[in-house]
Amino acid sequence: MSSSMPAERCFHCHEPVLTGQNFVLEFEAQTRTFCCAGCHAVADTIIQQGLGDYYRFRTEPATKADAMPADLAEELASFDSPDVLADLASQEGEQHSIELSISGISCAACAWLIERRLKQLPGLASISVNSGTQRALISWQPERLKLSQILQQIAQLGYQASPFAADEEEHLYKAELGRYLKRLAVSGILSLQVMMLAVALYFGEWTGIDPEHQDYLRWISMLLTTPVAFYAALPFVTSAWRSIVNRKMNMDVPVSLAIYYTYFASAYATLTESGEVYFESVCMFVFFLQLGKFFEYRARAKARDATSNLLKIMPVTATQLIDGQPQSTSARRLQPGDCILVKAGETLPADGDVIAGTSSVDESMLTGEYQPIAKGCGSSVLAGSVNHDGVLQVQVTQPLALSRLGQIIQLQQATLNQKPKLAEKTDELAQYFVERLLLIALATFLVWFFWIDAGRAFWVTLSVLVATCPCALALATPTAITCSLAQLNRKHILIKNNQVLDQLPKLSQIVFDKTGTLTQGRFSVHQVQLFQPDWRKEQLLNLVANLERHSEHPIGKAFQPWLTEELPLDDVQIHIGAGISGRYQQQELRVGNADFCQLSAAPDAMVYVCLNQQLLAAIELEDEIRPEVPALLRQLKQRGFTLGLLTGDSSQQADRVASELGFDWLEKGCSPERKVAVLQQLKQDSEQLMMVGDGINDSACFHAADVSVTLQGGTDLAKNQADVLILRNDLSLLQTLLAGGEQTARTIRQNLAWSVGYNLIIIPLAVVGLVTPYIAVLGMSFSSVLVVSNSLRLLKS
Missing domain, CATH: 3.40.1110.10 (Calcium-transporting ATPase, cytoplasmic domain N)
Known part of the structure; x- marks a missing residue:
């Protein structure tokens, strides 16, 4: 008898407790059982550190933990070696920074747990864990805290951490994609089976069917629907539960209510052999939801392609010349002044100057110019570019982390982690909509049950919940913004501040610096x-x-x-x-x-x-005018922008340039303080400004403008301060930036208009009982897929 009883589940990882040993802890006045010493140790650590909220808010079981073996501890200790640390981490003052890949993170509660625990360590300066990418950015002081101690603390919590690598990113992407495909396959295949049974039941109602056959088909439908409801739909219900616990409704609340509302009502009808069953609605609902989620994930994955492509060309090794002899070394350990040898076909491991040899170099990944560029003594070369046909000796001027390639990658990573205000407003709108939707559904049920038709109250309410799910509303903004960022990156425009996408469509005036921006900067x-x-x-x-x-x-x-x-x-x-x-x-x-x-x-x-x-x-x-500038300024004036020239040049050349190019106003001989004052006055006159500059004296006024833009050839300070960095010395890309902002805004408006309009039409129809659950599933799912597909068009523009 006892052998047929289900095994007790581990409180930490939810795996069966099969050993005869007794691992228990007291938590929330209850005895908790664990499957092994590893899970017991991890849970004890979490609870003893006052982090028990993790078990209340997590949405999936933790990864099974194992006690740390001695060889693993020794392996982690090897990360404390100065040579290894120099390869893995970047240093700024007394602090080191590193990006870790952390496997086992399943939700925001996992990220919260890791952050809370590591913040208690002395010597940790900052930590930011991204549950979506399963990565953590950590800064610490090696004199007070060792990297191995950080990794050990993460391991004691039941997660596996290692220094981030591009290959590992690809592995995580494939693993996440596999989970999406499994749930999509389960819901899709079983939906087809349940739909065939539903067709038989429908025809049976019209033509007549034996009760025994009807019950048999219902029971088979219920069995096939169960994996869909409790496996494929699990992410929705866990997300809904987390939002309820945190007292913040999200779109998964009505989704989960609709799924389990329908499943349990249909199961009750099957058990009691009375009423209607809608198992096919459950399956189709989950399938289309998973399809929408899958498209959303693919859109985000495509948006990361630009960054991933750069990560993949990050060189790993280099050939350093020491006393004239070539020696293999890590690319990350190269310092200014080192001499390196770059053979034909190799990727340059650092920024530097050629001191011997001639060759041609492909810099297309960084500059967009696909023609080979001749390099000889005195020429500058960039990390990530490919040496074509000669052998070069290069003196390093910037290490890999501070090279142009390294800085671009860091900026792209930071941009993708930002959340624009427009996306935050849409999230607030979706939450407001969910709360009103639940009230409408409750009112619909009460009115139908007490005054119209009690027998139909259940199914009309179900249609309201399903048809009006704000999935499309929640997807409208983030998918469009993510796709737009990816496409602009492909066109060599790096947006460092996501708020730029909110501001671009509102601009009324564009202010240019002259020297080095409108002109070649080669005096x-x-x-x-x-x-x-x-x-x-x-x-x-x-x-x-x-x-x-x-x-x-x-x-x-x-x-x-x-x-x-x-x-x-x-x-x-x-x-x-x-x-x-x-x-x-x-x-x-x-x-x-x-x-x-x-x-x-x-x-x-x-x-x-x-x-x-x-x-x-x-x-x-x-100083010659850039060849693309006259045509660019004509196009900007045709689009209705007011153009201003703000320059420190006090000579007559400033007047000639302003007159020749047709600027609406000129302010010359300006100090940085004067430039800021002019921009502030324009903003007081209700102007929405873009400032385009490239010099040290332009960086101060970048903060006074709504959007600031600089070119790759600008000074380092300007590139650090600007909101947008054009990765080629081609000012015509400003048109591409403005067009991208307008197209993003237009796509978001289209998505929101469809989402809101669809709900305003479908709600009255569902409330009065004109929409069946099956049609509601199709309408809601089609709405989500349409919004995601519309956003994906940005990747092809």
Whole structure:
């Protein structure tokens, strides 16, 4: 007798307790049983640390835990090696940062548990666990806390953590896809079987059927529907229960009510041999829901393709030249100044400068230019690009983590984890809708039961719950935003702040910087007007070149060809938006605009040179307009944008550029503070602004604009501060960005209009009993699939 009784389930992992040993704990005034010492130890750790809420809020059983063997502890300890740590983690000051892949995370409660436990460790600076990607970003101080201790703490909670790798990401994606496909297959195959039985039952009602045959078909239908209700539909009910526990209704609440409402009512009708059965509605409902979820997951997966593709080209190893001898080393351990050897066909492991050899390099993954680029001595090369046909010796200028490739990947990861305000508003709308839907369903049942037809009250209420499920409403915004981000990434536009997608359709004015943005940023000396007879042109330009080599500004590079002799300069200071100063032969040297050089009256020029407040020269520079700019500005004006030019250049060249390109207004000779003041005044006049710039003096006004954009060729500070980074030095991509924002907004409006409109039409029909449960399932599911399919069109635009 006892052998036929079901085995007791482990409180931690829900697996059968089959051993004769007794592993128990007291939790919430109840004795909890465990299947093994590992699960017992994990549960004891969780409860003793005051994290018992995990067991209340989790939506799936935990992964079976095993006691940590000695060899695993030794393996984890190997991560504390300085060499290994240098390969795996990035360092900033005293803190190290690493991204971990954590298997076994099934829901937000798992992420909460890991975060709460690790935050108790001394030396942990920050932790962020993403339950969707099953990854954690951790910062810690190695002097106070070892990486092996972090990994051991995660293992003691019953999860397996390891440093993130692109291959592991692919493995997790395939595992999650497999779970979706299994549930989809179970619900789809069994739906077909149950539908065939339902057809027989329907024809039996019309033509007559023996009660024994009818009961037999109902019993078979119930047995086939049970795996659908308790396996394929499990994610919906666990999500609904979690939302109820947290007192925040989500769309899975009415979904779960509809599924189990129908299943148990049909099961009751089968057992009592009375009433109607709708097992086919349960199966079809779950199948179409799973189909919608599957499409949503595929859309999110496609949106991660751009980042995944970059992750896959991240080089792992490098050939370092030490005393002229090649030695294999980790690409992550390369530091500025190291010399590396890159053979034909190999991927460059770091940013650097070629010091020997010639070759052609493919930089298409980073720049979008598919033509091979010739490289020789003095040429810059980028990590992730592929060496075609020659052998190069490269001196590293930036390690892999700080390379252009590494920074782009970090920005993409951060962007995908953000949630735009528009998506948050849609979530709030969906929650509001769910609450009202439940009230409408309750009112429908009461009215039908007491005043219209008590026999139909159950099924009319079911139709209301099913037909008006806000699945499409909840999917309307996030799927469109995710697909839009992915498509813009493919077109070499990196959005670092997801709020940009909310702002792009609202813009009314676009403000441009001139130097390096509208122009090539490659200045050359055009004319020099000398004011002191003791100075020759070459002598003065050599002095200016010595001072300007301390600056990253494009104007400074114009003087580098004139550097013929190094001169002693002291106390060199850069004055952003004004110029550069230093001391030469105990005299103050200033190079910059007229105000910076304290000139009340001066000839028109771009650069002035003063020594001890005495004007030495006025220098006129040339800088060509980018070839794509005239056509771009014409298109922007045709679309109704007001165009402004905001520049630090005080010369007549600024007026010529503004007139030639047809700007609506010009503000020249601006300091960074003046630029910010101009933008703030425009915002007070109810203007929605985009600022496009590339220099250090533009970074301050980026925060004053609603949307800020910079080019890949801009300064590092500008690229860090801007909301949008165009990964090619092609300003015409600004049109692509604006079109992408408008198309995203249009798609979201279409999705919301369909979702809300469908519900406004279907609710009255369902309430008055004109929609059967089967038709309600088809309508709701079709609505969700339509919304996801409409969003997927963004990936093809």
